[in-house]
Amino acid sequence: MRSNELNFIQRLQRQKEDALEFIIDNYLPLIKGVTYKVLSPLGNDGIIEECMNDIFLSIWNNANKFRGDSTDFRKWICAIAKFKAIDYYRKTARNVEFTSNQIERNTEQSAEETLIMMENEAELIKLLHLLDPLDRKIFIMKFFLGLKTEDISAKLSLTNASIDNRIYRGKKKLRNEAANLNFGGRA
Amino acid sequence: MMKDIYEHLNDVDISETEYEEMAVTDLEKAKIKKRLRESIINQQKKANGWKKTVAASIIIIGLSTAALGVTFPAYASTIPVIGDIFKFLDPARAGLYDNYKEYSSEMNLTEQSNGIKMTINNAIYDGETVSLAFSIESDQNLGDNPYLHGLLDIKGAQGGTGGSQITRVNDNNYVGLITASNNFKHPSKNKVNIKWRIDRIISEVGQKEIEGDWSFAFALEATDNQTQIINQSAEHDGVIVNLSKISVTPMSFIVFYDQAVSESVQKEWHMVDVDIEIKDDWGNRYSGKGNGSLGDRDGYNMAWSKTFQKLDPRATKLIVTPRITRYEYTSENHGSVGMTEAGTKEMQIPEKPGKGIEEYTLDDITIELKN
Numbered sequence: 278m279r280s281n282e283l284n285f286i287q288r289l290q291r292q293k294e295d296a297l298e299f300i301i302d303n304y305l306p307l308i309k310g311v312t313y314k315v316l317s318p319l320g321n322d323g324i325i326e327e328c329m330n331d332i333f334l335s336i337w338n339n340a341n342k343f344r345g346d347s348t349d350f351r352k353w354i355c356a357i358a359k360f361k362a363i364d365y366y367r368k369t370a371r372n373v374e375f376t377s378n379q380i381e382r383n384t385e386q387s388a389e390e391t392l393i394m395m396e397n398e399a400e401l402i403k404l405l406h407l408l409d410p411l412d413r414k415i416f417i418m419k420f421f422l423g424l425k426t427e428d429i430s431a432k433l434s435l436t437n438a439s440i441d442n443r444i445y446r447g448k449k450k451l452r453n454e455a456a457n458l459n460f461g462g463r464a
Numbered sequence: 465m466m467k468d469i470y471e472h473l474n475d476v477d478i479s480e481t482e483y484e485e486m487a488v489t490d491l492e493k494a495k496i497k498k499r500l501r502e503s504i505i506n507q508q509k510k511a512n513g514w515k516k517t518v519a520a521s522i523i524i525i526g527l528s529t530a531a532l533g534v535t536f537p538a539y540a541s542t543i544p545v546i547g548d549i550f551k552f553l554d555p556a557r558a559g560l561y562d563n564y565k566e567y568s569s570e571m572n573l574t575e576q577s578n579g580i581k582m583t584i585n586n587a588i589y590d591g592e593t594v595s596l597a598f599s600i601e602s603d604q605n606l607g608d609n610p611y612l613h614g615l616l617d618i619k620g621a622q623g624g625t626g627g628s629q630i631t632r633v634n635d636n637n638y639v640g641l642i643t644a645s646n647n648f649k650h651p652s653k654n655k656v657n658i659k660w661r662i663d664r665i666i667s668e669v670g671q672k673e674i675e676g677d678w679s680f681a682f683a684l685e686a687t688d689n690q691t692q693i694i695n696q697s698a699e700h701d702g703v704i705v706n707l708s709k710i711s712v713t714p715m716s717f718i719v720f721y722d723q724a725v726s727e728s729v730q731k732e733w734h735m736v737d738v739d740i741e742i743k744d745d746w747g748n749r750y751s752g753k754g755n756g757s758l759g760d761r762d763g764y765n766m767a768w769s770k771t772f773q774k775l776d777p778r779a780t781k782l783i784v785t786p787r788i789t790r791y792e793y794t795s796e797n798h799g800s801v802g803m804t805e806a807g808t809k810e811m812q813i814p815e816k817p818g819k820g821i822e823e824y825t826l827d828d829i830t831i832e833l834k835n
Contacts, residue, residue, distance in 0.1 A: 294501075301496055306485035313486060321608050323631070329496060334503050339470035349474070355483065356473040405472070417472055424478065432477065 286350055289340045297337055300354075307351070308332055308358045315362035315423070319369055328365040332358050360421045404451050412447045415440060494789075494821055498739075505741065505749040506559060549585060549597035553629055553641045560751050560773045563715035564588055564595065567687050571596075577676030579603035580665060589656055589684040590713045591691075592769060593645040593755055594618060596660070602636040607668030614662035614678075616644045620653070626756070645755040645769065655685050689713045692834055698786055698826040702726030705738050705786040707829055708767075717775045718755075719784070725764040733818035734793040736764060740786050742772055744779035780833055786826040792819050 280288045280299035288296035308329060316325050336354055343353050405413050414433070418424040424432075430440045550561035550568070568588035575582050579602065586597040596616070600606075610630060626644035633639055642660075646653075662678040689711045697706040704724045711718045723738040730736075743749045752772035759766030 297500065298497055301493055305488045305493055305496065307483060309486040309488055310483045314483060330499050330503060333496065333500050337504065342470040344474050352477060353473055356476060356478055357470065359478060360469065360473065413472065414476055417476055421469065422476065422478055
């Protein structure tokens, strides 16, 4: 039995490898588009390939956490791709110990955008549950998916000021919690 | 159970319309699938209890411009110490090179020419393949993928295959790994003389070429290796795969195999490749790296070797799955001279009925390991 449009999600969740092949055949152009958009400034094709591999591996490993139909699936993997690509961008920028032009690039970003640098994002994700659902959504969009404040406010029908305000309060809360939990956080 | 990021991502809707799909070739898809398969094999193996736990830590910091300005220039001129280049460069993070450093020789041979310092840090010869871990310190930017022009020569080898990769570590510092394999048809030697002479380094930045002389010559003794003759085969649909022998070293094992393709299949497909996957009777799956192949002119009857990571000492059986790939040559995966408006001739790819890429696996071959 092979995967097709109707059964591939179910087969993926049952860990059938042909479902993964179906997904690569059908969604690689989209995943490649998202990955290139974020990572092409690094000018390193090896990183892009590694990231794409990681994206598909994550889809495979976390298939059971997906809920919805094939339209939702497209959105879900698109979000995973963006999340991973941004994660790679940050890690790579850090691993090269900031070459001089990257220092410049980083200083152009607001302090807010570079606020959260994680040794292990899994730990930060653990802290996310401390936020209320709306703030959590905002944080994920902002820090894991790299959306601009304007885009978030448009999606959630809130004002820019209220988004910024929630981010400010949320950061403060996370920072305090991280310190309390002795994760070695420092502000 | 706390939700993780993948569950949270169900709830956020990022408009996918802002992303443009990019063109993807069949070859790219095949490459991604192959690599992904290796990663899945690797993590299954790790799940079997081989994985070392890594201490996790979290740092939440508020980076300000001032902090960057003060902190990082101090690092900028320092070469980070890459303790284990083999591991650092392991292409698929697959663990293939995990035990290489331990059994390699510390070389620390340095040659400097035209402001570029090249050092061979570690070297290892497993009886089949020479692997050299090296680093480069340059006084100028060589781009992300500098190309080293020169030959890594194993004296007395009659032809061979190899490859190299280089990664930028920071600023103008790079680390790399170069491998060269012997002619597989001759018995391996216990000691090899190696010459590596680089006469040019080609930088992507402005297509610059830096001429110089970085020459290394040294001898390497093979690590311990035990060879077992196998001669077991599997056949299906006009393709025969014969496992000829296996060589076990302290940090790896190497499987030698041959492929033969019937004439009827040769008429149907432009190219036929055989790759092998290996697991053992303890459920470990081994990741490996092909050393290339030598064979007849048309490339249908070939002798291959593939190096796998360290053998679990408890294993008594290896289960080998040969995976056959049949390709159609297209302008994307096969070199041919392009047409121009002036009418330059293109190398003709002969028309054959097999289209696209087809993959299938042969029956498993089980090897009883002798100790």
